[in-house]
Amino acid sequence: MSQPIFTLQDINFEADQKKILQHISFTVKQGELVTITGPSGSGKSTLLKIIATLLSETSGKILFHDKDINQYEPTEYRKLVSYCFQTPSLFGDTVQDNLSFPYEIRHKEFDQKRAIHLLERVGLDASYLDKSIHDISGGEKQRVALIRNLLFETDVLLLDEVTSALDHENSQIIRDLIFQLNQEENITVLWVTHNPDEFKEGTHQIKMVEGQIQEEYHE
Amino acid sequence: MNSLNISNTSLIFASVLIVIALLIDYKEKLGLGKDIFIAAIRTVVQLFVIGYVLSYIFKLDNILVTLFMVLFIIVNAAINAAKRTGGIDKAFSISLIAIGVGTAVSLIVLFVSGALEWTPSQIVPITGMIASNAMTAVGVGYRSMNASFKDQRQQVLEKLALGADIKQATAPIIRHSIKSAMAPSIDRAKTVGLVSLPGMMSGLMFAGIEPTTAIRYQIVVMFMLIATTGFSTMIASYLAYKSYFNDRKQLLD
Ligand SMILES: Nc1ncnc2c1ncn2[C@@H]1O[C@H](COP(=O)(O)OP(=O)(O)OP(=O)(O)O)[C@@H](O)[C@H]1O
Numbered sequence A: 001m002s003q004p005i006f007t008l009q010d011i012n013f014e015a016d017q018k019k020i021l022q023h024i025s026f027t028v029k030q031g032e033l034v035t036i037t038g039p040s041g042s043g044k045s046t047l048l049k050i051i052a053t054l055l056s057e058t059s060g061k062i063l064f065h066d067k068d069i070n071q072y073e074p075t076e077y078r079k080l081v082s083y084c085f086q087t088p089s090l091f092g093d094t095v096q097d098n099l100s101f102p103y104e105i106r107h108k109e110f111d112q113k114r115a116i117h118l119l120e121r122v123g124l125d126a127s128y129l130d131k132s133i134h135d136i137s138g139g140e141k142q143r144v145a146l147i148r149n150l151l152f153e154t155d156v157l158l159l160d161e162v163t164s165a166l167d168h169e170n171s172q173i174i175r176d177l178i179f180q181l182n183q184e185e186n187i188t189v190l191w192v193t194h195n196p197d198e199f200k201e202g203t204h205q206i207k208m209v210e211g212q213i214q215e216e217y218h219e
Numbered sequence B: 001m002n003s004l005n006i007s008n009t010s011l012i013f014a015s016v017l018i019v020i021a022l023l024i025d026y027k028e029k030l031g032l033g034k035d036i037f038i039a040a041i042r043t044v045v046q047l048f049v050i051g052y053v054l055s056y057i058f059k060l061d062n063i064l065v066t067l068f069m070v071l072f073i074i075v076n077a078a079i080n081a082a083k084r085t086g087g088i089d090k091a092f093s094i095s096l097i098a099i100g101v102g103t104a105v106s107l108i109v110l111f112v113s114g115a116l117e118w119t120p121s122q123i124v125p126i127t128g129m130i131a132s133n134a135m136t137a138v139g140v141g142y143r144s145m146n147a148s149f150k151d152q153r154q155q156v157l158e159k160l161a162l163g164a165d166i167k168q169a170t171a172p173i174i175r176h177s178i179k180s181a182m183a184p185s186i187d188r189a190k191t192v193g194l195v196s197l198p199g200m201m202s203g204l205m206f207a208g209i210e211p212t213t214a215i216r217y218q219i220v221v222m223f224m225l226i227a228t229t230g231f232s233t234m235i236a237s238y239l240a241y242k243s244y245f246n247d248r249k250q251l252l253d
């Protein structure tokens, strides 16, 4: 539990001359469940996208296992540090197109059993594989999108409000899944949430306001 | 050749057609008057100039001059196609390679098959035909690609986030861009002869060539256009998609 997996050193991000993130520094240890909260527009998604290397910081540095994230091959890095979007959209035609994509990019055969297993873990079932992405609900899309990130082992999951489109029951299913991935499979999780109950679950909690860290709490 | 001759007097009388267009513009208040006028003047000037230039080149029958003309056509086509990229990096070079290679390949196939002879009066018009179609097709491909990158921005980002390479994240966009660029020439090939008699064939028949001979040329032209549009847009798409990303494999704004 003690090795730092991420070290953020004075991260700043500007877009259109607007300071969106300022002086963000913190360390994440291997296996932590980091919860991040803050008002809308405080820069939470931007921070996760920078950690996911989908955006580049304006200044500052992020180390992943002691090496600058910019020194990793982006596609390899993103397979290890997997970002799940706040409002994901599915691609292709069917749910299966989405779940087979991670196999395609690794030039591997689609593992239908594993896909069905994960569908069931998030309260869906095998019948969803052939469903059109236009015929499933927002909450179902959100769960399919989350599964895309879980088909292969990752070191880190970056979750951006993954329960916001879900009802109480399904949120609970996803929360349980996150805890299980974190505790049993030792995946480090950075979880952005507006839900105070979810926020409290973090072993490491970060409150952001206007692009800055306002409060940080370690267990 | 039969008596194929339009006198300058006939041309002047034909200008009545432009006057009709100007009258329509005036009556319907289209505000196109200036455009129609300029278009008409440009048509006359450009075609007269190119007519005399071609006439000179055909008589000269010099390999270098012919090649220069071919190059001139291709460069112009590339400049025009590049305008439709919506400002991507190296738009001109990409278009030049795409249209140049696409045109060259078609020309070579036509030579090898014996469908075309190495005389300026065949090479120059055929190059013009191929390059202008390649230009339009490449332009359509660029526009489709631009639109797709806008519409499917989120999907591309999600694929990148899953660890896809930029090519894997863009594959459907590239496919769609090539498809939409090729579609018009495929459609045209399907309806040719049913809806319109194409320019090449009409021209040959005008000049008194037997329709059965004229169609052979037209068949060659149709095949050539399908191949060139496909090949040129494939090259253009595969070169252009990279400009939507930076070297960190991030999708640009
Ligand atoms: N590419 C960009 N260009 C300009 N401004 C941007 C860009 N991306 C984000 N912003 C701005 O940065 C700020 C932070 O956005 P971000 O999406 O990170 O907020 P958030 O904390 O995730 O909010 P929410 O809780 O609503 O999801 C917002 O004011 C947003 O408008």
Ligand SMILES: [Mg+2]
Pocket (backbone or CB within 6 Å): A044, A045, A046, A086, A160
């Ligand atoms: Mg957000």
